Amino acid sequence: MIQWLLVPVAYLVGSISSAIIICRLLGLPDPRRQGSGNPGATNVMRIGGKKAAAITLLGDLLKGLIPVYIAKLMEMPAESLALTGLAAFLGHLYPVFFSFKGGKGVATSIGVLLGFSWLLGFAFIATWLLIYKVGKISSLSALVASILSPVYAWLIVGNIPIAAVSGMMMLLLLWRHKSNIQRLLAGEEG
Template sequence: MLPLLIISAYLIGSISMAIIICRALDLPDPRTQGSNNPGATNVLRIGGKKAAAATLVGDGLKGFVPVAIGQYLGLETQALALIALGAFLGHVYPIFFGFKGGKGVATFIGSLLALSYFAGLAFIVTWLFVAKVLKISSLSALIATLLTPLYFYLIDGDIEATFIVGILCLWIFYTHKSNIKRMLSGEEDSIKS
């Protein structure tokens, strides 16, 4: 059953909400505008707050729903973390869009909220605090991501699941490598008020 749930999570994750919402609202393809990334931050640049919010919620649900289904079926935390990994990989490497997807933060947050609500909440609070102080979305995501395995372990105590969450967090750093380069050169965009 677990392999089927992981594959299903991957397929759900492969549905690009940014592309679907931009098409529905007659906006440019997010893969060809702004940062060329099909994620909520880029949709904000090209389509405004409502389109970005819809993308954020949709991408979050892609992570939340598969993990919540696994919970409903009574799976253990390690299995749920593997389902979260499947959804995340679907978002980053979507089979329906040439394996070129977004950076995975919203899908990760959604799966984290289902996996460990308080760890997910800690991620969100950290992101909001850092964003308020430093005004850089990608840096806020990376700092929250860096702290997430610690949050997860302190709240859940499952070392195997924490290891899988740690892999997800490392992958988020990998998907943000271009942002990290821009931050180091002082070229990363700040959050507009």
């Protein structure tokens, strides 16, 4: 019974917008109304600098990691663990506290993947860093790492529910980055 309570709690935790809270605390403009209009770390860096972005990134990562880690500590089955991670991720994308308009989900997905397996999360991060070092485009790095994450999940964790949720997060990340993909294809993404 308690495992099913963790799923809605994970969604509520995911719904806490680190970007909006950090911008308010630091006296910065609302990220939904500045820059790209996206309440995420990249946009916070545009409007508030590296420190604000780093805090936002950490907050978004933790809201994916903590619910999954708690589910792991409670020794929940893989299906419940996967649903908990998906709920936290969906909370970030569609936060109940902010009219269901959230960020793109990269940092929160990293937190979820780290919760599933430290090695899985680090595989995502290493891929992001490698692609960024070569291309210097954050969105491209996130997209490539996201596309590979279900493969990594299967190879590292070897669990169908975890790999399936990694695949669902990847599809949602691609959807949320559709404007970035269009700009990449047009050679306009920098």
